[in-house]
Amino acid sequence: VPIADETPLRVSVIGTGYLGATHAAAVAEMGFTVIGVDHDPAKIAALERGEVPFHEPGLPELIRTHVQTGRLSFTTDLAAAVAASDVHFICVGTPQQASSHAADLSFVEGATRAVAEALTHDGLIVGKSTVPVGTAARLREMVDAAAPAHLHVELDWNPEFLREGYAVEDTLRPDRVVIGGASPWAEEQLRRLYGPAIAAGAPVVTCDLPTAELVKVSANAFLATKISFINAIAEMCEKTGADVTTLADAIGYDARIGRRFLNAGLGFGGGCLPKDIRALTHRASELGALQVAGLMQQVDEINMSQRQRVVELAMEACPVNILNARVAVLGAAFKPDTDDVRDSPALNVAAALHLRGALVSVYDPEASATARRSFPTLSYAATLEAAVTGADLVLVLTEWPEIVGADPVTLGRLVAHRAVVDGRRCLPAAAWRDAGWRVRTLGSAASE
Ligand code: NAD
Numbered sequence: 001v002p003i004a005d006e007t008p009l010r011v012s013v014i015g016t017g018y019l020g021a022t023h024a025a026a027v028a029e030m031g032f033t034v035i036g037v038d039h040d041p042a043k044i045a046a047l048e049r050g051e052v053p054f055h056e057p058g059l060p061e062l063i064r065t066h067v068q069t070g071r072l073s074f075t076t077d078l079a080a081a082v083a084a085s086d087v088h089f090i091c092v093g094t095p096q097q098a099s100s101h102a103a104d105l106s107f108v109e110g111a112t113r114a115v116a117e118a119l120t121h122d123g124l125i126v127g128k129s130t131v132p133v134g135t136a137a138r139l140r141e142m143v144d145a146a147a148p149a150h151l152h153v154e155l156d157w158n159p160e161f162l163r164e165g166y167a168v169e170d171t172l173r174p175d176r177v178v179i180g181g182a183s184p185w186a187e188e189q190l191r192r193l194y195g196p197a198i199a200a201g202a203p204v205v206t207c208d209l210p211t212a213e214l215v216k217v218s219a220n221a222f223l224a225t226k227i228s229f230i231n232a233i234a235e236m237c238e239k240t241g242a243d244v245t246t247l248a249d250a251i252g253y254d255a256r257i258g259r260r261f262l263n264a265g266l267g268f269g270g271g272c273l274p275k276d277i278r279a280l281t282h283r284a285s286e287l288g289a290l291q292v293a294g295l296m297q298q299v300d301e302i303n304m305s306q307r308q309r310v311v312e313l314a315m316e317a318c319p320v321n322i323l324n325a326r327v328a329v330l331g332a333a334f335k336p337d338t339d340d341v342r343d344s345p346a347l348n349v350a351a352a353l354h355l356r357g358a359l360v361s362v363y364d365p366e367a368s369a370t371a372r373r374s375f376p377t378l379s380y381a382a383t384l385e386a387a388v389t390g391a392d393l394v395l396v397l398t399e400w401p402e403i404v405g406a407d408p409v410t411l412g413r414l415v416a417h418r419a420v421v422d423g424r425r426c427l428p429a430a431a432w433r434d435a436g437w438r439v440r441t442l443g444s445a446a447s448e
Pocket residue numbers: 014015016017018019020037038039040043078091092093094107110111114128129130131160161162163164271272
């Protein structure tokens with residue numbers, strides 16, 4: 001047994017993005033000493049000051065608390081962090097490759113190799129990033145070759161299921177803890193680490209490496225499938241006058257189905273679901289699992305077609321020629337409560353209308369800065385009112401409470417034309433119609 005049971009666990013977390021920064025803060029909250037490592041010096045400098053370079057409710061407070069308790073520190077010096085720790089979590093990104101749908105594993109490979117080479121004593125490397133099935137086994141071989149031969153080193157997989165916007169809560173109180181590939185010793189260390197969550201009732205699923213990798217990917221694939229399923233049904237509703245929201249409520253009462261992730265609309269985006277289902281499609285094709293590949297391809301196609309459908313609705317609903325029309329886009333983040341605009345449906349639609357010659361003004365309560373970095377050619381308004389002033393058409397593309405709750409009477413006085421397209425089926429349409437707006441709702445027949 002390399003680490004005596006009574007030894008206080010010291011933890012390093014490699015990669016301090018959405019996943020790693022939250023994980024590091026949560027592990028400190030659970031009582032352990034944590035060093036967060038990132039190769040981006042600006043990110044580390046911000047985190048050291050207790051500033052989180054992205055919007056995540058509750059996270060800045062938690063980080064500041066534990067920088068002060070001394071349990072949490074940050075560095076760009078991976079070797080020093082590894083030398084001072086026993087358990088090393090790999091939390092770096094696995095984005096989609098630029099030229100294919102496969103996952104780019106260069107960050108995970110680079111970080112894992114760097115940890116293995118920097119080891120000065122026995123240790124446990126734990127992958128948390130989302131990876132295609134088969135990756136962990138390859139990394140294990142790499143670690144065996146790269147780590148100093150006299151050390152006992154183990155690599156396991158412990159996928160993460162946090163939701164952006166609820167990351168702190170999800171990390172401290174996970175629905176389950178999946179531990180893949182662990183020896184009894186390693187499982188014991190991870191059970192100690194997640195002790196408070198396990199004591200609070202989180203089930204522990206122990207399994208082999210491929211199962212752990214596939215659990216994460218399958219969870220995201222299932223959620224994506226639910227969203228694309230309801231969007232496919234919404235197409236039927238749009239053609240027949242049926243109401244997809246009532247339908248989702250009704251089928252959602254069935255406990256086997258459940259109501260969540262059945263909101264028809266612009267579909268999913270962000271840094272996880274789109275790239276994860278594409279990586280699954282790619283990996284399934286490689287393995288000859290053609291049913292999975294076909295299913296995921298269809299889920300992706302339905303999802304992407306929703307963006308095109310909103311562009312078409314906007315063209316139909318625009319009371320003036322789209323060329324030079326003033327279009328207010330409300331929402332830029334891929335969902336509320338985050339400033340993440342990776343693969344954001346809202347920004348895709350905004351950019352498509354900009355390309356058609358519309359004068360697009362984007363408003364988002366939190367994501368304007370990140371949106372501006374990704375789409376610098378769009379213009380960004382500081383307030384919702386500024387975005388809609390003089391607008392010929394208003395598009396609601398992210399269901400932030402501020403946007404859903406905006407007063408249609410007040411906004412009606414600011415716009416040039418009272419025309420709105422609700423891409424998230426989130427507006428109280430009757431109140432908007434009462435205020436003189438023509439409302440088009442994605443997934444509802446035009447006459448509604
Ligand atoms: P991110 O891009 O926000 O963060 C990754 C961080 O890793 C960056 O700060 C980057 O600078 C750093 N990094 C990359 N290579 C490094 C290296 N060699 N050494 C040190 N730092 C390095 O990504 P994220 O959203 O946190 O996602 C990370 C992983 O977690 C992905 O596999 C993702 O699929 C998975 N995941 C994300 C979420 C989520 O909601 N964001 C949820 C569950 C799982």
